[in-house]
Amino acid sequence: MHAVLCELIPGGFGKVITAGQAARVLDTIVSSGAIARAYYEFVWQFLDDLRGLDTQLREIKKKLAAVVRQAGPH
DSSP states (O other): OHHHHHHHSTTOOOSOOOHHHHHHHHHHOOOOSHHHHHHHHHHHHHHHHHHHHHHHHHHHHHHHHHHHHHHOOO
């Protein structure tokens, strides 16, 4: 995602980017041309996938914490 954002933003982007930052940046980009639109759509899809994975990870951590609590201090 970072590499594609660097293609869309003149001068590139910093080394670290969060999903929220990426979404804010994408909201400001006007995609012109077929290649730019393809990059734009790819980043939005990647961002949606990343957010889905973040949600799954949070749920797994909650389930794991519940199992550990149930196991007690053994």
